[in-house]
Ligand SMILES: Nc1ncnc2c1ncn2[C@@H]1O[C@H](COP(=O)(O)OP(=O)(O)OP(=O)(O)O)[C@@H](O)[C@H]1O
Protein backbone atom coordinates (compact mmCIF):
# COMPACT_ATOMS: atom_id res chain seq x y z
CA UNK A 1 0.00 0.00 0.00
CA UNK A 2 2.69 2.44 1.01
CA UNK A 3 4.44 1.85 -2.29
CA UNK A 4 1.32 3.00 -4.11
CA UNK A 5 1.17 6.12 -2.03
CA UNK A 6 4.85 6.68 -2.69
CA UNK A 7 4.51 6.70 -6.44
CA UNK A 8 1.43 8.87 -6.35
CA UNK A 9 3.04 11.34 -4.02
CA UNK A 10 6.20 11.55 -6.10
CA UNK A 11 4.20 12.79 -9.06
CA UNK A 12 4.07 16.58 -9.18
CA UNK A 13 0.42 16.91 -10.11
CA UNK A 14 -1.66 14.28 -8.41
CA UNK A 15 -4.75 15.97 -9.84
CA UNK A 16 -3.81 14.98 -13.36
CA UNK A 17 -3.95 11.34 -12.39
CA UNK A 18 -7.51 10.19 -12.54
CA UNK A 19 -8.05 9.57 -8.87
CA UNK A 20 -11.41 9.93 -7.18
CA UNK A 21 -11.35 13.03 -4.94
CA UNK A 22 -11.65 11.11 -1.66
CA UNK A 23 -8.62 9.05 -2.50
CA UNK A 24 -6.44 12.00 -3.47
CA UNK A 25 -7.54 13.59 -0.19
CA UNK A 26 -6.24 10.63 1.74
CA UNK A 27 -3.03 10.77 -0.25
CA UNK A 28 -2.47 14.31 0.92
CA UNK A 29 -3.14 13.57 4.58
CA UNK A 30 -0.82 10.63 4.32
CA UNK A 31 1.86 12.89 2.91
CA UNK A 32 1.52 15.37 5.76
CA UNK A 33 2.42 12.88 8.45
CA UNK A 34 6.01 11.83 7.93
CA UNK A 35 6.66 8.47 9.51
CA UNK A 36 9.98 7.05 10.49
CA UNK A 37 10.97 3.73 9.00
CA UNK A 38 10.90 2.11 12.43
CA UNK A 39 7.36 3.29 13.12
CA UNK A 40 6.31 2.06 9.73
CA UNK A 41 7.83 -1.33 10.47
CA UNK A 42 6.20 -1.55 13.87
CA UNK A 43 2.83 -0.67 12.42
CA UNK A 44 3.33 -3.30 9.73
CA UNK A 45 4.26 -5.85 12.37
CA UNK A 46 1.12 -5.11 14.37
CA UNK A 47 -1.07 -5.36 11.33
CA UNK A 48 0.48 -8.72 10.58
CA UNK A 49 0.54 -9.89 14.18
CA UNK A 50 -2.61 -8.63 15.88
CA UNK A 51 -5.39 -10.28 13.82
CA UNK A 52 -4.08 -13.85 14.10
CA UNK A 53 -3.49 -13.45 17.83
CA UNK A 54 -7.01 -12.07 18.26
CA UNK A 55 -8.38 -14.97 16.26
CA UNK A 56 -6.59 -17.55 18.38
CA UNK A 57 -7.71 -15.87 21.59
CA UNK A 58 -11.31 -15.83 20.43
CA UNK A 59 -11.06 -19.49 19.53
CA UNK A 60 -9.70 -20.42 22.97
CA UNK A 61 -12.40 -18.36 24.67
CA UNK A 62 -15.10 -20.11 22.66
CA UNK A 63 -13.57 -23.46 23.49
CA UNK A 64 -13.51 -22.63 27.21
CA UNK A 65 -17.13 -21.54 27.06
CA UNK A 66 -18.26 -24.73 25.38
CA UNK A 67 -16.16 -26.83 27.74
CA UNK A 68 -17.80 -25.17 30.71
CA UNK A 69 -21.33 -25.86 29.55
CA UNK A 70 -20.66 -29.54 28.82
CA UNK A 71 -19.44 -31.93 31.45
CA UNK A 72 -17.05 -34.18 29.50
CA UNK A 73 -15.16 -31.86 27.13
CA UNK A 74 -11.95 -30.64 28.79
CA UNK A 75 -11.26 -26.92 28.56
CA UNK A 76 -8.06 -25.22 27.45
CA UNK A 77 -6.40 -25.23 30.87
CA UNK A 78 -6.62 -28.95 31.71
CA UNK A 79 -5.58 -29.71 28.15
CA UNK A 80 -2.55 -27.46 28.51
CA UNK A 81 -1.57 -29.15 31.77
CA UNK A 82 -1.93 -32.55 30.19
CA UNK A 83 0.14 -31.47 27.18
CA UNK A 84 2.94 -30.33 29.47
CA UNK A 85 3.09 -33.79 31.02
CA UNK A 86 2.88 -35.48 27.65
CA UNK A 87 5.66 -33.48 26.04
CA UNK A 88 7.93 -33.66 29.09
CA UNK A 89 8.85 -37.17 28.00
CA UNK A 90 7.84 -37.70 24.38
CA UNK A 91 10.20 -40.60 23.65
CA UNK A 92 9.53 -43.19 26.36
CA UNK A 93 9.03 -46.78 25.32
CA UNK A 94 7.03 -49.20 27.44
CA UNK A 95 6.36 -51.90 24.91
CA UNK A 96 4.57 -51.85 21.57
CA UNK A 97 1.29 -50.46 22.92
CA UNK A 98 2.65 -47.71 25.13
CA UNK A 99 5.15 -45.34 23.56
CA UNK A 100 5.68 -41.60 23.81
CA UNK A 101 3.87 -39.19 21.52
CA UNK A 102 7.16 -38.41 19.79
CA UNK A 103 7.49 -42.00 18.60
CA UNK A 104 3.88 -42.00 17.42
CA UNK A 105 4.43 -38.86 15.38
CA UNK A 106 7.68 -40.18 13.92
CA UNK A 107 6.10 -43.47 12.90
CA UNK A 108 3.28 -41.67 11.15
CA UNK A 109 5.72 -39.38 9.38
CA UNK A 110 7.76 -42.38 8.36
CA UNK A 111 4.74 -44.09 6.77
CA UNK A 112 3.73 -40.90 5.01
CA UNK A 113 7.31 -40.43 3.85
CA UNK A 114 7.56 -43.90 2.32
CA UNK A 115 4.11 -43.95 0.72
CA UNK A 116 4.37 -40.39 -0.51
CA UNK A 117 7.95 -40.86 -1.67
CA UNK A 118 7.00 -43.91 -3.74
CA UNK A 119 4.06 -42.01 -5.18
CA UNK A 120 6.34 -39.14 -6.19
CA UNK A 121 8.90 -41.53 -7.66
CA UNK A 122 6.29 -43.12 -9.87
CA UNK A 123 3.70 -40.37 -10.26
CA UNK A 124 5.95 -37.53 -11.43
CA UNK A 125 7.70 -39.42 -14.27
CA UNK A 126 4.35 -40.94 -15.25
CA UNK A 127 2.86 -37.44 -15.33
CA UNK A 128 5.68 -36.28 -17.59
CA UNK A 129 5.03 -39.10 -20.02
CA UNK A 130 1.25 -38.62 -19.97
CA UNK A 131 1.75 -34.94 -20.67
CA UNK A 132 4.22 -35.55 -23.46
CA UNK A 133 2.53 -38.38 -25.33
CA UNK A 134 -1.10 -37.96 -26.33
CA UNK A 135 -1.50 -41.67 -26.89
CA UNK A 136 -0.53 -42.49 -23.33
CA UNK A 137 -2.81 -39.73 -22.06
CA UNK A 138 -5.77 -41.18 -23.92
CA UNK A 139 -4.84 -44.65 -22.71
CA UNK A 140 -4.66 -43.76 -19.04
CA UNK A 141 -7.48 -41.22 -18.95
CA UNK A 142 -10.35 -43.63 -18.23
CA UNK A 143 -8.48 -45.49 -15.50
CA UNK A 144 -7.35 -42.32 -13.78
CA UNK A 145 -10.76 -40.72 -13.89
CA UNK A 146 -12.37 -43.80 -12.35
CA UNK A 147 -9.78 -44.46 -9.66
CA UNK A 148 -9.00 -40.89 -8.62
CA UNK A 149 -12.31 -40.05 -6.87
CA UNK A 150 -12.25 -43.28 -4.80
CA UNK A 151 -12.09 -42.58 -1.09
CA UNK A 152 -8.56 -43.40 0.16
CA UNK A 153 -9.73 -45.82 2.85
CA UNK A 154 -11.53 -47.95 0.29
CA UNK A 155 -8.06 -49.09 -0.78
CA UNK A 156 -7.20 -50.44 2.66
CA UNK A 157 -8.85 -53.88 2.33
CA UNK A 158 -7.04 -54.46 -0.97
CA UNK A 159 -3.75 -53.56 0.70
CA UNK A 160 -4.42 -55.87 3.65
CA UNK A 161 -5.43 -58.65 1.31
CA UNK A 162 -2.42 -58.42 -0.97
CA UNK A 163 0.27 -57.31 1.49
CA UNK A 164 -1.00 -59.32 4.49
CA UNK A 165 0.34 -56.89 7.07
CA UNK A 166 -1.00 -53.65 8.53
CA UNK A 167 2.20 -51.66 8.11
CA UNK A 168 2.61 -51.97 4.32
CA UNK A 169 -1.15 -51.70 3.90
CA UNK A 170 -1.26 -48.25 5.43
CA UNK A 171 1.73 -47.21 3.32
CA UNK A 172 -0.16 -48.50 0.30
CA UNK A 173 -3.15 -46.33 1.17
CA UNK A 174 -0.91 -43.27 1.40
CA UNK A 175 0.72 -44.17 -1.87
CA UNK A 176 -2.47 -44.67 -3.85
CA UNK A 177 -4.22 -41.60 -2.49
CA UNK A 178 -1.32 -39.19 -2.98
CA UNK A 179 -0.24 -40.29 -6.44
CA UNK A 180 -3.14 -38.72 -8.37
CA UNK A 181 -2.44 -35.05 -7.77
CA UNK A 182 1.18 -35.58 -8.72
CA UNK A 183 0.35 -37.39 -11.96
CA UNK A 184 -2.33 -34.92 -12.97
CA UNK A 185 -0.50 -31.70 -12.10
CA UNK A 186 2.69 -32.82 -13.79
CA UNK A 187 0.80 -33.83 -16.92
CA UNK A 188 -1.07 -30.53 -17.05
CA UNK A 189 2.22 -28.69 -16.55
CA UNK A 190 3.87 -30.49 -19.44
CA UNK A 191 0.91 -29.78 -21.67
CA UNK A 192 1.06 -26.09 -20.78
CA UNK A 193 4.72 -25.54 -21.62
CA UNK A 194 4.46 -22.62 -24.05
CA UNK A 195 4.98 -23.56 -27.69
CA UNK A 196 7.46 -20.66 -27.89
CA UNK A 197 9.89 -22.42 -25.57
CA UNK A 198 9.62 -25.59 -27.56
CA UNK A 199 10.22 -23.61 -30.75
CA UNK A 200 13.36 -22.19 -29.17
CA UNK A 201 14.46 -25.75 -28.51
CA UNK A 202 13.76 -26.67 -32.11
CA UNK A 203 15.62 -23.69 -33.57
CA UNK A 204 18.63 -24.28 -31.32
CA UNK A 205 18.34 -27.95 -32.21
CA UNK A 206 18.84 -28.97 -28.60
CA UNK A 207 19.38 -32.60 -27.69
CA UNK A 208 16.52 -34.46 -25.97
CA UNK A 209 18.44 -34.31 -22.70
CA UNK A 210 18.96 -30.54 -22.96
CA UNK A 211 15.30 -30.06 -23.89
CA UNK A 212 14.37 -31.91 -20.74
CA UNK A 213 16.83 -30.27 -18.34
CA UNK A 214 16.74 -26.73 -19.72
CA UNK A 215 13.16 -26.38 -20.89
CA UNK A 216 10.68 -29.06 -19.88
CA UNK A 217 11.84 -29.63 -16.32
CA UNK A 218 12.12 -25.99 -15.22
CA UNK A 219 8.90 -25.08 -17.02
CA UNK A 220 6.97 -27.87 -15.34
CA UNK A 221 8.58 -27.69 -11.90
CA UNK A 222 6.05 -25.23 -10.41
CA UNK A 223 3.22 -27.54 -11.47
CA UNK A 224 5.02 -30.53 -10.04
CA UNK A 225 5.44 -28.77 -6.73
CA UNK A 226 1.74 -27.88 -6.66
CA UNK A 227 0.99 -31.56 -7.14
CA UNK A 228 3.43 -32.50 -4.41
CA UNK A 229 1.86 -30.01 -2.04
CA UNK A 230 -1.66 -31.29 -2.64
CA UNK A 231 -0.39 -34.85 -2.31
CA UNK A 232 1.31 -34.33 1.03
CA UNK A 233 -1.84 -32.68 2.35
CA UNK A 234 -3.89 -35.69 1.35
CA UNK A 235 -1.29 -38.13 2.68
CA UNK A 236 -1.29 -36.50 6.09
CA UNK A 237 -5.09 -36.42 6.15
CA UNK A 238 -5.30 -40.08 5.30
CA UNK A 239 -2.63 -41.46 7.63
CA UNK A 240 -4.61 -40.69 10.77
CA UNK A 241 -7.67 -42.53 9.49
CA UNK A 242 -5.64 -45.45 8.12
CA UNK A 243 -3.77 -45.93 11.38
CA UNK A 244 -7.01 -45.91 13.35
CA UNK A 245 -8.02 -48.94 11.34
CA UNK A 246 -4.71 -50.77 11.18
CA UNK A 247 -3.33 -50.13 14.67
CA UNK A 248 0.37 -50.16 15.59
CA UNK A 249 2.44 -47.19 16.69
CA UNK A 250 1.29 -43.97 15.06
CA UNK A 251 -0.60 -40.81 15.79
CA UNK A 252 -3.82 -42.20 14.32
CA UNK A 253 -3.84 -45.31 16.45
CA UNK A 254 -2.76 -43.25 19.43
CA UNK A 255 -5.93 -41.15 19.07
CA UNK A 256 -7.99 -44.31 18.90
CA UNK A 257 -6.23 -45.73 21.95
CA UNK A 258 -6.81 -42.56 23.97
CA UNK A 259 -10.45 -42.70 22.97
CA UNK A 260 -10.66 -46.21 24.39
CA UNK A 261 -9.01 -44.93 27.57
CA UNK A 262 -11.41 -41.98 27.49
CA UNK A 263 -8.48 -39.58 27.77
CA UNK A 264 -10.14 -36.71 25.93
CA UNK A 265 -7.36 -34.19 26.68
CA UNK A 266 -4.96 -36.35 24.72
CA UNK A 267 -7.34 -36.53 21.78
CA UNK A 268 -7.54 -32.76 21.66
CA UNK A 269 -3.77 -32.52 21.88
CA UNK A 270 -3.48 -34.99 19.03
CA UNK A 271 -5.79 -32.87 16.92
CA UNK A 272 -3.55 -29.87 17.44
CA UNK A 273 -0.41 -31.89 16.80
CA UNK A 274 -1.80 -33.30 13.55
CA UNK A 275 -2.90 -29.84 12.45
CA UNK A 276 0.41 -28.20 13.24
CA UNK A 277 2.48 -30.90 11.54
CA UNK A 278 0.24 -30.72 8.46
CA UNK A 279 0.73 -26.97 8.41
CA UNK A 280 4.49 -27.32 8.71
CA UNK A 281 4.65 -29.88 5.92
CA UNK A 282 2.66 -27.67 3.64
CA UNK A 283 4.56 -24.48 4.52
CA UNK A 284 7.83 -26.30 3.99
CA UNK A 285 6.76 -27.26 0.51
CA UNK A 286 5.48 -23.77 -0.26
CA UNK A 287 8.88 -22.50 0.78
CA UNK A 288 10.61 -24.95 -1.54
CA UNK A 289 8.22 -24.06 -4.35
CA UNK A 290 9.03 -20.38 -3.91
CA UNK A 291 12.75 -21.08 -4.04
CA UNK A 292 12.33 -22.87 -7.34
CA UNK A 293 9.88 -20.53 -9.00
CA UNK A 294 11.44 -18.16 -11.47
CA UNK A 295 8.64 -15.58 -11.59
CA UNK B 296 26.23 -12.55 -55.24
CA UNK B 297 25.15 -15.91 -53.94
CA UNK B 298 21.59 -17.07 -53.79
CA UNK B 299 21.01 -17.99 -50.24
CA UNK B 300 17.40 -18.63 -49.49
CA UNK B 301 15.08 -19.63 -52.26
CA UNK B 302 11.36 -20.20 -52.19
CA UNK B 303 9.93 -21.82 -55.28
CA UNK B 304 6.15 -21.87 -55.85
CA UNK B 305 5.50 -22.32 -52.17
CA UNK B 306 1.92 -22.92 -51.03
CA UNK B 307 0.79 -23.29 -47.44
CA UNK B 308 -2.54 -24.78 -46.47
CA UNK B 309 -3.70 -25.34 -42.92
CA UNK B 310 -6.25 -27.99 -42.15
CA UNK B 311 -8.60 -26.50 -39.59
CA UNK B 312 -11.86 -27.61 -38.07
CA UNK B 313 -13.73 -25.54 -40.64
CA UNK B 314 -11.83 -27.10 -43.51
CA UNK B 315 -8.67 -26.24 -45.37
CA UNK B 316 -7.35 -22.70 -45.00
CA UNK B 317 -5.19 -21.61 -47.89
CA UNK B 318 -2.75 -19.22 -46.20
CA UNK B 319 0.00 -18.61 -48.77
CA UNK B 320 -0.13 -19.12 -52.49
CA UNK B 321 2.63 -19.32 -55.06
CA UNK B 322 5.39 -17.59 -53.13
CA UNK B 323 8.59 -17.09 -55.11
CA UNK B 324 11.45 -15.40 -53.38
CA UNK B 325 15.18 -15.37 -53.73
CA UNK B 326 17.42 -13.85 -51.09
CA UNK B 327 21.12 -13.23 -51.59
CA UNK B 328 23.83 -13.32 -49.02
CA UNK B 329 24.12 -10.11 -47.05
CA UNK B 330 20.72 -8.79 -48.03
CA UNK B 331 18.19 -7.37 -45.64
CA UNK B 332 14.62 -8.35 -46.53
CA UNK B 333 11.52 -7.18 -44.76
CA UNK B 334 8.10 -8.76 -45.06
CA UNK B 335 5.21 -6.36 -44.73
CA UNK B 336 1.47 -6.82 -45.03
CA UNK B 337 -1.76 -6.54 -43.11
CA UNK B 338 -2.30 -8.55 -39.98
CA UNK B 339 -3.10 -12.19 -40.63
CA UNK B 340 -1.88 -12.21 -44.21
CA UNK B 341 0.78 -14.80 -43.50
CA UNK B 342 4.02 -12.99 -42.71
CA UNK B 343 4.87 -15.18 -39.74
CA UNK B 344 3.94 -18.27 -41.74
CA UNK B 345 6.34 -17.24 -44.49
CA UNK B 346 9.12 -16.58 -42.00
CA UNK B 347 8.45 -19.90 -40.29
CA UNK B 348 8.88 -21.69 -43.59
CA UNK B 349 12.38 -20.29 -43.94
CA UNK B 350 13.00 -21.10 -40.27
CA UNK B 351 11.79 -24.65 -40.85
CA UNK B 352 9.19 -24.39 -38.09
CA UNK B 353 6.47 -24.75 -40.73
CA UNK B 354 6.44 -27.04 -43.74
CA UNK B 355 5.37 -25.87 -47.17
CA UNK B 356 2.35 -27.79 -48.42
CA UNK B 357 3.57 -27.47 -51.98
CA UNK B 358 6.66 -26.09 -53.63
CA UNK B 359 10.25 -26.04 -52.49
CA UNK B 360 12.06 -24.05 -49.83
CA UNK B 361 15.83 -24.12 -50.16
CA UNK B 362 18.69 -22.78 -48.11
CA UNK B 363 22.10 -22.89 -49.76
CA UNK B 364 20.65 -25.11 -52.44
CA UNK B 365 19.41 -27.72 -49.97
CA UNK B 366 15.82 -28.33 -49.02
CA UNK B 367 14.84 -26.88 -45.66
CA UNK B 368 13.90 -29.77 -43.41
CA UNK B 369 13.11 -28.57 -39.92
CA UNK B 370 14.69 -25.74 -38.00
CA UNK B 371 18.35 -25.38 -37.30
CA UNK B 372 20.79 -22.96 -35.70
CA UNK B 373 22.10 -21.72 -39.06
CA UNK B 374 18.69 -20.03 -39.43
CA UNK B 375 18.36 -18.35 -36.07
CA UNK B 376 15.01 -16.86 -35.12
CA UNK B 377 14.30 -13.79 -33.03
CA UNK B 378 10.78 -14.44 -31.82
CA UNK B 379 8.03 -11.86 -31.68
CA UNK B 380 7.78 -12.16 -27.89
CA UNK B 381 11.53 -12.66 -27.31
CA UNK B 382 10.88 -16.15 -25.87
CA UNK B 383 13.75 -16.03 -23.42
CA UNK B 384 13.74 -18.86 -20.95
CA UNK B 385 12.72 -17.17 -17.69
CA UNK B 386 14.67 -19.55 -15.45
CA UNK B 387 17.98 -18.79 -17.11
CA UNK B 388 20.04 -15.61 -16.80
CA UNK B 389 20.73 -13.49 -19.87
CA UNK B 390 24.15 -15.10 -20.07
CA UNK B 391 22.74 -18.61 -19.84
CA UNK B 392 20.07 -17.89 -22.42
CA UNK B 393 22.72 -16.93 -24.95
CA UNK B 394 25.15 -19.63 -23.86
CA UNK B 395 22.56 -22.32 -24.59
CA UNK B 396 22.75 -21.57 -28.32
CA UNK B 397 26.50 -20.95 -28.35
CA UNK B 398 27.13 -24.27 -26.65
CA UNK B 399 24.96 -26.06 -29.19
CA UNK B 400 26.63 -24.54 -32.24
CA UNK B 401 30.28 -24.35 -31.17
CA UNK B 402 30.40 -26.75 -28.20
CA UNK B 403 31.73 -29.66 -30.23
CA UNK B 404 34.81 -27.90 -31.57
CA UNK B 405 35.71 -25.19 -29.08
CA UNK B 406 36.82 -25.25 -25.43
CA UNK B 407 34.55 -23.87 -22.69
CA UNK B 408 36.60 -20.70 -22.29
CA UNK B 409 36.03 -19.85 -25.93
CA UNK B 410 32.28 -20.44 -25.61
CA UNK B 411 32.22 -18.14 -22.62
CA UNK B 412 34.12 -15.49 -24.55
CA UNK B 413 31.68 -15.68 -27.46
CA UNK B 414 28.72 -15.30 -25.13
CA UNK B 415 30.21 -12.30 -23.35
CA UNK B 416 31.19 -10.67 -26.62
CA UNK B 417 27.66 -10.94 -27.96
CA UNK B 418 26.24 -9.53 -24.76
CA UNK B 419 28.64 -6.64 -25.17
CA UNK B 420 27.60 -6.23 -28.80
CA UNK B 421 24.01 -5.51 -27.76
CA UNK B 422 25.25 -3.37 -24.87
CA UNK B 423 24.07 -5.60 -22.07
CA UNK B 424 27.25 -6.67 -20.34
CA UNK B 425 25.90 -5.29 -17.09
CA UNK B 426 22.83 -7.54 -17.26
CA UNK B 427 24.81 -10.75 -17.60
CA UNK B 428 23.51 -12.32 -14.38
CA UNK B 429 19.98 -10.95 -14.54
CA UNK B 430 16.94 -13.05 -15.27
CA UNK B 431 14.56 -11.95 -18.04
CA UNK B 432 11.95 -10.76 -15.55
CA UNK B 433 14.48 -8.38 -14.04
CA UNK B 434 15.14 -6.42 -17.24
CA UNK B 435 13.03 -4.13 -19.42
CA UNK B 436 11.17 -5.14 -22.56
CA UNK B 437 13.76 -3.50 -24.80
CA UNK B 438 16.58 -5.28 -23.01
CA UNK B 439 14.80 -8.61 -23.34
CA UNK B 440 14.44 -8.08 -27.05
CA UNK B 441 18.16 -7.28 -27.26
CA UNK B 442 19.02 -10.50 -25.43
CA UNK B 443 16.78 -12.33 -27.91
CA UNK B 444 18.71 -10.75 -30.78
CA UNK B 445 22.00 -11.54 -29.05
CA UNK B 446 20.98 -15.17 -28.61
CA UNK B 447 20.36 -15.39 -32.34
CA UNK B 448 23.50 -13.46 -33.34
CA UNK B 449 25.76 -15.49 -31.05
CA UNK B 450 25.04 -18.59 -33.09
CA UNK B 451 26.51 -16.81 -36.13
CA UNK B 452 23.59 -17.87 -38.26
CA UNK B 453 23.70 -17.79 -42.03
CA UNK B 454 20.31 -16.11 -41.99
CA UNK B 455 18.84 -14.09 -39.19
CA UNK B 456 15.05 -14.39 -39.05
CA UNK B 457 13.12 -11.85 -37.02
CA UNK B 458 9.38 -11.82 -36.41
CA UNK B 459 8.35 -8.27 -35.52
CA UNK B 460 11.31 -7.98 -33.17
CA UNK B 461 10.45 -4.45 -32.12
CA UNK B 462 6.67 -4.70 -32.34
CA UNK B 463 6.04 -4.52 -28.61
CA UNK B 464 8.42 -1.63 -27.88
CA UNK B 465 7.83 2.07 -27.47
CA UNK B 466 8.92 4.38 -30.30
CA UNK B 467 12.12 5.63 -28.65
CA UNK B 468 13.43 2.21 -27.68
CA UNK B 469 12.48 0.93 -31.08
CA UNK B 470 14.45 3.65 -32.91
CA UNK B 471 17.42 2.97 -30.69
CA UNK B 472 17.35 -0.76 -31.38
CA UNK B 473 16.87 -0.20 -35.10
CA UNK B 474 20.06 1.87 -35.13
CA UNK B 475 21.89 -0.81 -33.21
CA UNK B 476 20.61 -3.51 -35.52
CA UNK B 477 21.82 -1.56 -38.56
CA UNK B 478 25.28 -1.32 -37.03
CA UNK B 479 25.40 -5.00 -36.10
CA UNK B 480 24.17 -6.10 -39.51
CA UNK B 481 26.74 -3.88 -41.23
CA UNK B 482 29.52 -5.19 -39.00
CA UNK B 483 28.63 -8.86 -39.46
CA UNK B 484 27.32 -8.63 -43.01
CA UNK B 485 24.33 -10.72 -41.96
CA UNK B 486 21.55 -11.92 -44.18
CA UNK B 487 18.31 -10.89 -42.54
CA UNK B 488 14.62 -11.55 -43.08
CA UNK B 489 12.44 -9.47 -40.83
CA UNK B 490 8.69 -9.25 -40.43
CA UNK B 491 7.32 -5.83 -39.65
CA UNK B 492 4.16 -3.80 -39.96
CA UNK B 493 5.97 -0.51 -39.60
CA UNK B 494 6.51 1.20 -42.97
CA UNK B 495 9.27 3.51 -41.72
CA UNK B 496 11.13 0.63 -40.18
CA UNK B 497 10.90 -1.31 -43.42
CA UNK B 498 12.28 1.52 -45.54
CA UNK B 499 14.99 2.43 -43.04
CA UNK B 500 16.41 -1.07 -42.68
CA UNK B 501 15.77 -3.00 -45.88
CA UNK B 502 17.42 -3.68 -49.16
CA UNK B 503 14.16 -5.20 -50.37
CA UNK B 504 10.63 -4.84 -49.07
CA UNK B 505 8.40 -7.80 -49.79
CA UNK B 506 4.77 -6.67 -49.80
CA UNK B 507 2.20 -9.38 -49.24
CA UNK B 508 -1.38 -9.25 -50.46
CA UNK B 509 -4.24 -9.98 -48.10
CA UNK B 510 -5.18 -13.53 -47.27
CA UNK B 511 -6.58 -16.03 -47.81
CA UNK B 512 -4.19 -17.26 -50.48
CA UNK B 513 -1.87 -14.33 -49.85
CA UNK B 514 1.00 -13.94 -52.25
CA UNK B 515 3.79 -11.48 -52.97
CA UNK B 516 2.19 -8.38 -54.45
CA UNK B 517 5.36 -6.47 -55.10
CA UNK B 518 9.02 -6.38 -54.14
CA UNK B 519 10.39 -2.90 -53.67
CA UNK B 520 14.12 -2.27 -53.95
CA UNK B 521 15.32 0.26 -51.42
CA UNK B 522 18.34 1.86 -53.04
CA UNK B 523 19.20 4.34 -50.31
CA UNK B 524 22.90 4.59 -49.56
CA UNK B 525 24.24 2.94 -46.41
CA UNK B 526 24.91 3.63 -43.64
CA UNK B 527 21.55 5.29 -43.21
CA UNK B 528 20.77 8.02 -40.79
CA UNK B 529 17.17 8.48 -39.72
CA UNK B 530 17.49 12.26 -39.31
CA UNK B 531 19.05 12.79 -42.72
CA UNK B 532 16.45 10.55 -44.31
CA UNK B 533 13.65 12.67 -42.88
CA UNK B 534 14.51 15.32 -45.47
CA UNK B 535 15.35 12.94 -48.30
CA UNK B 536 12.77 13.10 -51.11
CA UNK B 537 13.73 9.64 -52.35
CA UNK B 538 13.07 8.19 -48.92
CA UNK B 539 9.59 9.73 -48.96
CA UNK B 540 9.00 8.44 -52.43
CA UNK B 541 9.82 4.87 -51.35
CA UNK B 542 7.78 5.23 -48.23
CA UNK B 543 4.73 6.42 -50.13
CA UNK B 544 5.04 3.47 -52.50
CA UNK B 545 4.74 1.05 -49.59
CA UNK B 546 1.88 3.07 -48.13
CA UNK B 547 0.10 3.09 -51.47
CA UNK B 548 0.40 -0.66 -51.71
CA UNK B 549 -0.89 -1.24 -48.20
CA UNK B 550 -3.69 1.30 -48.10
CA UNK B 551 -4.83 1.69 -51.69
CA UNK B 552 -4.30 -1.59 -53.38
CA UNK B 553 -4.57 -3.85 -50.33
CA UNK B 554 -7.24 -2.20 -48.26
CA UNK B 555 -7.70 -3.78 -44.90
CA UNK B 556 -10.23 -6.60 -45.08
CA UNK B 557 -13.60 -5.29 -43.98
CA UNK B 558 -13.77 -7.72 -41.05
CA UNK B 559 -10.56 -6.41 -39.58
CA UNK B 560 -11.28 -2.73 -40.16
N1 LIG C 1 -1.37 -23.46 -37.27
C1 LIG C 1 -2.34 -22.83 -37.95
N2 LIG C 1 -3.51 -23.45 -38.20
C2 LIG C 1 -4.49 -22.83 -38.87
N3 LIG C 1 -4.42 -21.58 -39.38
C3 LIG C 1 -3.28 -20.91 -39.19
C4 LIG C 1 -2.18 -21.48 -38.45
N4 LIG C 1 -1.18 -20.57 -38.39
C5 LIG C 1 -1.63 -19.49 -39.06
N5 LIG C 1 -2.89 -19.68 -39.52
C6 LIG C 1 -3.66 -18.72 -40.32
O1 LIG C 1 -2.87 -18.31 -41.38
C7 LIG C 1 -3.00 -16.91 -41.58
C8 LIG C 1 -1.66 -16.23 -41.54
O2 LIG C 1 -1.15 -16.27 -40.21
P1 LIG C 1 0.18 -15.54 -39.81
O3 LIG C 1 0.39 -15.78 -38.37
O4 LIG C 1 1.27 -15.94 -40.72
O5 LIG C 1 -0.19 -14.03 -40.04
P2 LIG C 1 0.69 -12.73 -39.85
O6 LIG C 1 0.78 -12.04 -41.15
O7 LIG C 1 1.96 -13.08 -39.18
O8 LIG C 1 -0.22 -11.86 -38.90
P3 LIG C 1 0.22 -10.85 -37.75
O9 LIG C 1 0.70 -9.61 -38.41
O10 LIG C 1 -1.06 -10.60 -37.00
O11 LIG C 1 1.26 -11.52 -36.91
C9 LIG C 1 -3.96 -16.40 -40.52
O12 LIG C 1 -5.22 -16.23 -41.07
C10 LIG C 1 -3.98 -17.51 -39.50
O13 LIG C 1 -5.26 -17.59 -38.92
Ligand SMILES: [Mg+2]
Pocket residue numbers: 342343344458
Ligand atom coordinates in the same frame (compact mmCIF):
# COMPACT_ATOMS: atom_id res chain seq x y z
MG1 LIG D 1 2.80 -12.70 -37.18
